[in-house]
Amino acid sequence: xxxxxxxxxxxxxxxxxxxxxxxxxxxxxxxxxxxxxxxxxxxxxxxxxxxxxxxxxxxxxxxxxxxxxxxxxxxxxxxxxxxxxxxxxxxxxxxxxxxxxxxxxxxxxxxxxxxxxxxxxxxxxxxxxxxxxxxxxxxxxxxxxxxxxxxxxxxxxxxxxxxxxxxxxxxxxxxxxxxxxxxxxxxxxxxx
Numbered sequence: 001x002x003x004x005x006x007x008x009x010x011x012x013x014x015x016x017x018x019x020x021x022x023x024x025x026x027x028x029x030x031x032x033x034x035x036x037x038x039x040x041x042x043x044x045x046x047x048x049x050x051x052x053x054x055x056x057x058x059x060x061x062x063x064x065x066x067x068x069x070x071x072x073x074x075x076x077x078x079x080x081x082x083x084x085x086x087x088x089x090x091x092x093x094x095x096x097x098x099x100x101x102x103x104x105x106x107x108x109x110x111x112x113x114x115x116x117x118x119x120x121x122x123x124x125x126x127x128x129x130x131x132x133x134x135x136x137x138x139x140x141x142x143x144x145x146x147x148x149x150x151x152x153x154x155x156x157x158x159x160x161x162x163x164x165x166x167x168x169x170x171x172x173x174x175x176x177x178x179x180x181x182x183x184x185x186x187x188x189x190x191x192x
Contacts (some may be wrong), residue, residue: 013103016116118159145169
């Protein structure tokens with residue numbers, strides 16, 4: 001069995017959550033009534049403007065309604081973001097499992113045939129990007145990367161993961177919240 005991981009980097013995840021899409025998803029998840037109204041009022045009818053030179057009225061932009069993003073630094077921000085991306089696992093197949101941890105989204109892919117792992121990874125990255133486009137989020141492909149996990153008795157298979165004519169970087173280690181993962185799942189990076 002060959003195993004790989006795609007570690008996604010989402011561009012400005014908390015700033016790009018579309019309020020209308022989020023509210024539709026909340027209703028779909030069964031959040032209705034007073035709870036829905038409170039969350040809607042938390043997101044809607046918020047305005048902002050830019051002021052330069054310490055509140056000089058001559059250097060102010062017009063007020064604009066905020067239609068995207070969840071308030072950052074709040075307790076609800078990460079929860080609302082997770083509810084926004086909660087349906088990503090529906091696009092996975094039997095050979096892949098998704099890990100949702102706020103904006104650190106990762107995918108573990110398995111395939112019994114080493115030569116087919118690359119095909120599976122390419123299909124998954126295409127499906128994930130389609131989901132992101134539909135939900136008005138975008139991947140930072142420069143910081144999205146792939147690791148093929150290997151045992152001491154095996155070696156990695158050479159293949160490319162390509163998306164939108166850009167190669168996804170194949171790395172041997174990566175940061176994952178609280179951990180440094182390497183392709184052998186050892187702890188050597190924690191002790192150096």
